[in-house]
Amino acid sequence: MKRPTKFLGLAVTAIAATALLAGCGTVGDTGGATAAGSDDGVFRIATVSKVEGISWFEAMRTGVDQFGEDNSGVVEAWQTGPDSGDPAKQVQIVEDLIAQGVDALVVVPNDPQSIAPVLKKARDAGIVVITHEAPALAATESVDYDLEAFDNAEFGEKMFEQLANQMGGKGTFVGEVGSLTSETHMAWYNAGIAYLEKNYPDVTPVSAQPYEDDNDDSKARDNALEILKAYPDLGGFIGTSVSAGANFAAVLKEKNLTNIATSMLSLPSVAGPYLEEGVVRSAQAWNPAGAGYAANAVALAVLQNKAVESGSDLNFEGYNDVTVDGKLITGAAILMIEKGQYPGNKYPF
Known part of the structure; x- marks a missing residue:
């Protein structure tokens, strides 16, 4: 019909x-x-x-x-x-x-x-x-x-505002998206970058483009391990895919790292335990x-x-x-x- x-x-x-x-x-x-x-x-x-x-x-x-x-x-x-x-x-x-x-x-x-x-x-x-x-x-x-x-710009701005506040308004961070071709992931990320440039100019990304994980848990975990090795003085992490946030949090927990600011897309059931343990400090969703x-x-x-x-x-x-x-x-x-x-x-x- x-x-x-x-x-x-x-x-x-x-x-x-x-x-x-x-x-x-x-x-x-x-x-x-x-x-x-x-x-x-x-x-x-x-x-x-x-x-x-x-x-x-x-x-x-x-x-x-x-x-x-x-x-x-x-x-x-x-x-x-x-x-x-x-x-x-x-x-x-x-x-x-x-x-x-x-x-x-x-x-x-x-x-x-x-x-x-x-x-x-x-x-x-x-x-x-x-x-x-x-x-x-x-x-x-x-x-x-x-x-x-x-509104996607509002969502991205909230995510990056949470990160900047956790970082005390200064330092470097890494971003990760599901895909560089994902319209909404990139809308959040780009809106967030623009928000930082205007409101928190001393909070800066380590690279011009974010990592991407293809919404794949295995790739997201590999990214997390690579990021922490490549940037030992990292101040924060933004993840716009659930895989990005969940796997970065898991690696932080394994390494007993609680000094890296985190703001990410997640689900209550995924982020909740990490929030309670103090591994993750901010998550949002729909x-x-x-x-x-x-x-x-x-x-x-x-x-x-x-x-x-x-x-x-x-x-x-x-x-x-x-x-x-x-x-x-x-x-x-x-x-x-x-x-x-x-x-x-x-x-x-």
């Missing part, structure tokens, strides 16, 4: 005016109804992660699965993805899903620009395309919408499950010709009052992870 190739978008139409989503309504709560003019079949929505088998995207899978359960009988929702961060493997998975005739794709691109042509191909075939962590694609014909958990759930809610809304507008509720914390600018949807889902935040180490994800 695909959308019509000549789908007119989510403008204010007679359908949108009478839809459940009018004004600040709720997206994704279908009550068992399907779009006017569709058959009685089930919408098939496939979510394609950057890489399967890592904690971040396992958490995202729970949100995708929950969305499927909450909309049982209306959608079939599942997650798949490559076994590594290779953009070519991700493109091939999308090609296969196009051939299978899915109704919608939710994609978290490893390299937004390289995957853009195949996403456009999907839309040309009548498949709804929603991306996450790819805001630049919102200005293209490759997507129906891009969903962001928050709930991957929420991103998976909310992105699927947007996909279903498009399939059902329902409006997604500023103020719409995507039925998950952090996405209850989204901002919509053209095809860019932004939530307010920044989560700061702090020591003592989860008594008894009862981490939500």
